[in-house]
Amino acid sequence: MTPDVFADLVGQDEAVDTLRRAAAAAAAVLRAGAADRTPALIAAGTAEASGGDSMPPGADPGAGMTHAWIFTGPPGSGRSVAARAFAAALQCVHGTGCGECPGCHTTRAGTHADVRLVVPEGLSIGVGEMRALVLRAASTPSGGRWQVVVIEDADRLTEAAGNALLKAIEEPPPRTVFLLCAPSTHPDDVSVTIRSRCRVVPLRQPPAAAVAEVLVRRDGIAPDVAQWAAAAAQGHVGRARRLARDPEARNRREAVLAVPRRLSGVGAAFDAASALIEAAEAEAEASVAEADTTERAALETALGAGGTGRGAAGAMRGAAGQLKELEKRQKSRATRAQRDALDRALVDLAGFYRDALTMALRAPVAPVHTDTAALAGAGAQKWDAEGALRRLEAVLACRVAIEANVKPRIAVEAMMLALWKG
Numbered sequence: 001m002t003p004d005v006f007a008d009l010v011g012q013d014e015a016v017d018t019l020r021r022a023a024a025a026a027a028a029v030l031r032a033g034a035a036d037r038t039p040a041l042i043a044a045g046t047a048e049a050s051g052g053d054s055m056p057p058g059a060d061p062g063a064g065m066t067h068a069w070i071f072t073g074p075p076g077s078g079r080s081v082a083a084r085a086f087a088a089a090l091q092c093v094h095g096t097g098c099g100e101c102p103g104c105h106t107t108r109a110g111t112h113a114d115v116r117l118v119v120p121e122g123l124s125i126g127v128g129e130m131r132a133l134v135l136r137a138a139s140t141p142s143g144g145r146w147q148v149v150v151i152e153d154a155d156r157l158t159e160a161a162g163n164a165l166l167k168a169i170e171e172p173p174p175r176t177v178f179l180l181c182a183p184s185t186h187p188d189d190v191s192v193t194i195r196s197r198c199r200v201v202p203l204r205q206p207p208a209a210a211v212a213e214v215l216v217r218r219d220g221i222a223p224d225v226a227q228w229a230a231a232a233a234q235g236h237v238g239r240a241r242r243l244a245r246d247p248e249a250r251n252r253r254e255a256v257l258a259v260p261r262r263l264s265g266v267g268a269a270f271d272a273a274s275a276l277i278e279a280a281e282a283e284a285e286a287s288v289a290e291a292d293t294t295e296r297a298a299l300e301t302a303l304g305a306g307g308t309g310r311g312a313a314g315a316m317r318g319a320a321g322q323l324k325e326l327e328k329r330q331k332s333r334a335t336r337a338q339r340d341a342l343d344r345a346l347v348d349l350a351g352f353y354r355d356a357l358t359m360a361l362r363a364p365v366a367p368v369h370t371d372t373a374a375l376a377g378a379g380a381q382k383w384d385a386e387g388a389l390r391r392l393e394a395v396l397a398c399r400v401a402i403e404a405n406v407k408p409r410i411a412v413e414a415m416m417l418a419l420w421k422g
């Protein structure tokens, strides 16, 4: 039996249950619409989202299908996996997300005509992009089911883009469904008004055993490697897969975990800060370099760069503007990739000090990093629980500072000094 579309949602039984029931309710709405030939209205899942909708016969009001959803959870918990699985279930010809029918297949492959996926590449999603999206989402679904719009990183909407989206969510076309993904429903991530129109599906950090299980089953990774990677990735499924498969990702992690024993003085602390920043820059550069080159070549070809004929000078002036626009987009993507790489390193480092803390407290929990457990144990003896906690807090404060736009180098230097001084 082929696993259904929810099989990749690791350790999220409650959320999967909610989504299965909603998909069944959505299918009932379509059946009711087909039976009485009136436009189907969606049964509201929450009182505040009900608006003026009336319930079509056959839909289960308690099962809750609604126009707008927010998937929340920590990084790696599978927000976008959940949103895409639900999109597939909505397009599934059986209304279940069977994983086998054309609706499921095309949605998962990203080729379904009625599913639009917004993946912001830079630091924010702009208003122009959002307006165009909302406009297209209002059209009648060509496959006769739903128009689904998935917005990954809805926390990166600009305020204007958020307002454009809000208008669409406030007066949704009858067959349009918005699926937003965000770390939380905190007002910093999603505006209160958007939140009030959406049903929330909270995802939790999946347990390491569940992550290891999916690495073995889906990716064919050896069980012992899968278990190590799942623990080291701290519940981040994609990160666990990278650690299990990519030797460079393992090397970078090892370099980060070498930081605590290198902090022998002020100079060493500054050196460690530089090394961490430069490693994040190098990793980010590697991750975007290929896309940058391909995009630039494609644009230059499209613009006919190097033309010498009449009118070429004028065309080149227009081309310069477009190249500038591309460079701006690429720079924004590079900045985001750098922040993501640095944040991953900080999460690894936090795991180390967490291990030292739990050991100092003799808490009966498995270490995050089994391979540096001895070193963490030595730290626990030297620093005690309080010293380990102060260091853990210094790492977390650095993450918060960078999130709040403190220059990464300054935040990391302050952190390294705090880690050294304790």
Ligand SMILES: [Zn+2]
Residues within 6 Å of the ligand: 091, 092, 093, 094, 095, 096, 097, 098, 099, 100, 101, 102, 103, 104, 105
């Ligand atoms: Zn299906």
